[in-house]
Amino acid sequence: MREVQITGDSIRLGQLLKLADAVDAGSDVKQLLATGEVTVNGEVETRRGRQLARGDEVSTRAEDLKVV
Template sequence: MAEREIAIRGEMIRLGQLLKLADLVEVGADAKLLLDDGLVTVNGEVEQRRGRQLHRGDVVAVEDEAVRVV
């Protein structure tokens, strides 16, 4: 799985915001559906909290796409 980098401005970003920033979803409702279905992983573990705080180095994957927070 290819991994691309997504730069953030502050110290952290919430998972729902990152999914939109990385164009993995179009709107927050789409993020909720993916999370509820267990299709999102953070650092290899299934995550269902849209408000999960992510920091530099975290890797988020949705199906066959992965992004690293930088």
């Protein structure tokens, strides 16, 4: 699991995926989420605006991320 450090108290899912280079461009986030292959804390998530806080875990088909 790769840790992704954020500067504020929270970050949106779409921003995290871009920050972690899980997508090439911000516009690719919507397509990735539409596949149903992104989970947040073990549950499928399709909202790119989902707020994440430190300790949340995000999984894609390619890798697992933890917000720190």
